Amino acid sequence: MIFKNKKIGLLTVLGIAEQSTYRLETRTKCWVSKCQCGSKVIKTNVDLKEAEQRGIKEHCGCLHKSKYDSLAGLKFFSVTAIIRTLPITDNAGKKKATYFCKCDCGYEFNRDAANLLGHIKNPCPKCP
Numbered sequence: 001m002i003f004k005n006k007k008i009g010l011l012t013v014l015g016i017a018e019q020s021t022y023r024l025e026t027r028t029k030c031w032v033s034k035c036q037c038g039s040k041v042i043k044t045n046v047d048l049k050e051a052e053q054r055g056i057k058e059h060c061g062c063l064h065k066s067k068y069d070s071l072a073g074l075k076f077f078s079v080t081a082i083i084r085t086l087p088i089t090d091n092a093g094k095k096k097a098t099y100f101c102k103c104d105c106g107y108e109f110n111r112d113a114a115n116l117l118g119h120i121k122n123p124c125p126k127c128p
């Protein structure tokens, strides 16, 4: 299934999200999409396929207006949240809003939004 340049809900699919670039821990094909609000988000093939078939209004999270949904571009100490990525599932099976982050030290990793917001020190695991 090729989603490139397709419009699904508020999202326009830009291209494939390389697993190595975004530290994705999945074998599923993923796509980088741009939302109408300007934020980018990573979605799986399955997400987009389901949204297209069922006419779901996909968005980057901006329609939820939760404090966890618009962190892309913000900086937490030396760590910048780059793009919203696939949600991390916690021990209780709850999906958490997650961002692909890059630290000024060069280290890249995925962190859930609550962790970024709640940190009292630099969230980068490589920085002291």
Ligand SMILES: [Zn+2]
Binding pocket: 010, 035, 036, 037, 038, 039, 059, 060, 061, 062, 063
């Ligand atoms: Zn949006």
Ligand SMILES: [Zn+2]
Binding pocket: 078, 103, 104, 105, 106, 107, 124, 125, 126, 127
């Ligand atoms: Zn760092």
